[in-house]
Amino acid sequence: MFEKKVEDVSSGGIAETIVGSSVKLKGTLKSDGDITVDGSVNGEIKTKGTVNIGPNANIIANIKAKNITVSGTVQGNISADERLNISETGRVYGDISANIISISPGALFTGKSNMAEQIQEPEIGLTVEEGEMIEEEVKEETK
């Protein structure tokens, strides 16, 4: 009843570059602004802005952008400087990397994932303070 919505990472408004559903594009699509794809792209997509891949889009390309949302099909590696969202209709066949990765239930992802900035793993075992406390407790028992 209540569908979880994928967080929209678009910058709002209409994208600067739009590949409509009737278009088949071959080559490198480069932009400084946002890119929306509803058609087909075979090649490469690069932008300093946001890339939105629509539900009917079919991409055979590597994608590099600041933020990326995939609701269509992508065959290629995806690299987002900040956030990557794969929505419930998204299908990704390739490796993905981003600071934040969100994959909705129903999405399909085949490949390796990499968080560019790894979160520091907590140290295994006790903290120094806790360790000291235990040590004191043990000393008291032996007295």
Next chain:
Amino acid sequence: MYYYIINPAAGGGKINKVQENLKERLKVLGIAGEFAKSTGPGDVAKLTNLAINKGFKTIVAVGGDGTINEAINAISKKNVVLGIVPMGNTNELAKLLGIDGWQNACNILAARKVEEIDLGKINDQYFITSASIGFDNVIFGLEKYAKSSFPANTLYNFKIANAARTFKPMDLNIEFAENFKVSTTCCNFSIANCTFTDYLPQKSRPQDDLFDAIILNNLSFRDLVSYGKGKLDIRKRPGSFSVFHTKKVTITSKESLPVSADGQIVAQTPVTIEISDRKLKVIVSRRRHF
């Protein structure tokens, strides 16, 4: 001193009713000059060259988009300033420059704010606003019927509906200078040097050395009619259009198709459309749309 080239046929002879008032107004503003009348197609370019040879540095085209486009093509090769007094059925160029009506145009000419703007180039033809292939050209052909109010607009609406019914989508291959190619079946392809409508997602400015390339999908009959009437907000149809930014495109099609520039048919496909190295100096209003 200004050299005025008047097209007496523009706007169904509109100029003939206001000619004396126009001259009087220009005199009052201190910008009266030499006047010449064109007599047919190609004459505006000849008169422009004549004026340049006489040493005039400002040439004012009095007419519609066709008249102005002819003047642009003669002027763009020389270091001369263009002024505009809109007097045609279609005055998109004047609108872009913020010029509305001949009285307003006289004041703008007197204020003489000159801007340098990009010129588009198709083969050896120059243009300011846009170039189109497809349904836009059908609309240009029907603009003489365009009226804003009922019942005068009925004939135009009927003709647009009829054109939309018989219009066949085009298969285009478009090669962009920015290292990508596009193939599409669409109803319209336009190259815009500036934003001149509020229903297309354009961002281009005539001073940014870039065009917007806009592809409209094969629209439904109903949407095509709305588009023809200028009432379809394409932005509300996600996926139904494409927008790219480019300096140069080469368009090929299965069948040879007419290509318009500034509302005039100037070429046939295959065609290359590019930003020209030359700029045009033009007198603009402070309320211009760029």
